[in-house]
Amino acid sequence: MRRPFIAGNWKMTQDRASAVALASGIAQRVGAGNGVDVAVCPPSCYLDAVGQALTGSAVGLGAQNMYHEPKGAFTGEISAAMLLDVGCRYVILGHSERRHILGETDADVNKKVLAALAAGLVPIVCVGETLDEREAGKTLDVIRTQFTGSLAGLDAGQMKQIVIAYEPVWAIGTGKTATPEQAEEVHFDLRKIMVDCYDEAVGQTVRIQYGGSVKPDNAAALLSQPNIDGALVGGASLDVDSFMEIIAGAA
Ligand code: PGA
Numbered sequence: 001m002r003r004p005f006i007a008g009n010w011k012m013t014q015d016r017a018s019a020v021a022l023a024s025g026i027a028q029r030v031g032a033g034n035g036v037d038v039a040v041c042p043p044s045c046y047l048d049a050v051g052q053a054l055t056g057s058a059v060g061l062g063a064q065n066m067y068h069e070p071k072g073a074f075t076g077e078i079s080a081a082m083l084l085d086v087g088c089r090y091v092i093l094g095h096s097e098r099r100h101i102l103g104e105t106d107a108d109v110n111k112k113v114l115a116a117l118a119a120g121l122v123p124i125v126c127v128g129e130t131l132d133e134r135e136a137g138k139t140l141d142v143i144r145t146q147f148t149g150s151l152a153g154l155d156a157g158q159m160k161q162i163v164i165a166y167e168p169v170w171a172i173g174t175g176k177t178a179t180p181e182q183a184e185e186v187h188f189d190l191r192k193i194m195v196d197c198y199d200e201a202v203g204q205t206v207r208i209q210y211g212g213s214v215k216p217d218n219a220a221a222l223l224s225q226p227n228i229d230g231a232l233v234g235g236a237s238l239d240v241d242s243f244m245e246i247i248a249g250a251a
Pocket of ligand 1: 009167171172173174175211212213214232233234235236
């Protein structure tokens, strides 16, 4: 049985006070024994403060990005070791906003995934098609290319440590959610790709989150699909009540 995993992607929102208040509110309400893994991913400048607000709670801390080099003259970048040092357990890699707005390629994401794993972080690796790609019938090709490119060179043991997030680009921040059936179809295929590229054990172990306009009123239907193991939540993770309702939908 794969343990459900709900993560909040706060993107470039919040100030210090609101980030700490949001983290504290979630930390107070997430119990250790509800059978769901929960994490929040604040902007990097608030990781330390949010990590302190989460101390002693069941909520994990994640970053939204990192650089693959361990240290050196890389102005503006943050390493895996720095993320661990401020208490991160997770790092989102290859989010579609980084791919499409900041120009990250599968090869860039691959270097980051390998560096994150080597340092002991759990990468949440995002894949997803654009609307044009879906309408051209290319969804599964795009997913397969992103999967093989972003995860090149991982052995079966490393694969089992990662989390995949399927986030159709057309559903992110738009209010248009993939239907549970549309999402399940891609999750099923992702699992099949993992069985093809690795083995049955990898295919059955790796958790695949869905992301893209997950809200309290659609979370339970998405999360009840057999191959959807959690959610990567943007907008609806910025309010304690709505994030808690989504977590309840996974329990
Ligand atoms: P959204 O964002 O829930 O606001 O659509 C999801 C994401 O980008 O991870």
